[in-house]
Amino acid sequence: MLLPVCGTAGRTRRFAKGLKHQLLKNALSTPRYGPSIETQSPDEAETGERLNDLMRDVQRTTYDDYDHAMRPVHAKSHGLIEGELEVLGNLLMTLAQGIFARPATYPVVLRLSTNPGDMLDDSISAPRRMVIGVEGERLEGYRTQDFVMVNAPIFAASDPAAFAKNLRLLAPTTDTGQGWNKAFSAALRGAEAAVEAAGSESPMLTMMGGQTLTHSLGETFYTQTPFRYGDYVAKLSLASVSPARRALFGQPVETRGLPNRLHEEVIHSLREHEAEWELRVQLRINPETMPIEDASAIWPEDESPYVAVARIRPPRQPAWNEVRARQVDDALVFSPWHGIEAHWPLGGVNRARKDAYGAAADFRSELNRCSIAEPTSRPSLAGGSARTYGTAPGREGRRTRAGAPLGASVASRSTRACAMQPPERRAA
């Protein structure tokens, strides 16, 4: 089995031995998955509707501004990348579960983005996001297994009701202008630094824009919420492991005067070098310290470390271009609910996401007149380099139509033909 390692060879061997011992010990005591591990709260349906309404408000605002419907969160993509996911061989029985049950290779599409539902300058700090769509086994009518991840181990809110409160604060900032947002973001970064200096982190502050801007390709991403992992339960993460990328980990990126800097870094980096990530799994071995219903709780890594189960190696490629933006930003939806039963999303936050992703995608599909569908065959992203970031619909900048009545029914204003083009097929 491959292990995440660091340091000198001697230390590495001792670390690997210790980890293997811990994993074998965990294997004996890992509690099994059962539907009774979830606890629904009575107001979940109502909270879900509130969240969907807030998301819809954000989408209406940006549609008014850009004349293009976008995701209500994570609107700005920095990288649209294709590659392959290779499931590792010789995994321990507790890790060889679901799509990782046996060695296999699946095509993947990755979308890197930042949190806000607006096309903000990269100088406005926001968490980086990563989604992986793995085409493969089919269950419940879905063709893909998606993993939706963020570059922090926990969510900003414990449950959907707490998230709805956060979102009520964030939603009105969607349309408050870049100047205000930049100042707000800078102030929050100061506040987050102060909280960190005091020895802790504030997920709420980082979610609202208090995060230091670092290289997307050096990051580690997390599902934050738990999933069924075959017979067990786990959270997943994706860690950059190529030496060139690891050197970027935590490195601040200068964005002053460079509104698309994060995106340019990704394009430049994947033009020059292949990337390599490890997909890792943290098994839930202790129900006391690893809650299902609290998405803001860190599951202690000293009790159960993240362990590699697969590897993703995207080759050198144009990591973003206008056609890819239409193929992925406009014509795809990634959701934690696209998957197989063996990776069933768990906990209140995941339950609230079940309708939200589909509803937001329907809005995009309807307004942009683009059908959004899961890939029916191996996805193939367009070659060709980007001209500039602002040459794809929605990225051209704010284009409010003069005279359009404020708050007019979005449906009545949908006049543009679909901009999506079918994915290019690679020569066999």
Ligand code: HEM
């Ligand atoms: C109750 C909680 C949540 C709600 C209501 C929610 C809702 C949404 C919605 C509506 C979208 C846009 C979907 C689309 O238009 O295609 C989205 C995207 C996304 N969400 Fe969430 N979300 C929640 C929690 C989370 C959590 C815990 C994560 C952590 C991994 C997360 C990560 C993402 C990412 C990375 C995207 C971008 C997906 C893409 O690139 O297509 N969300 N979310």
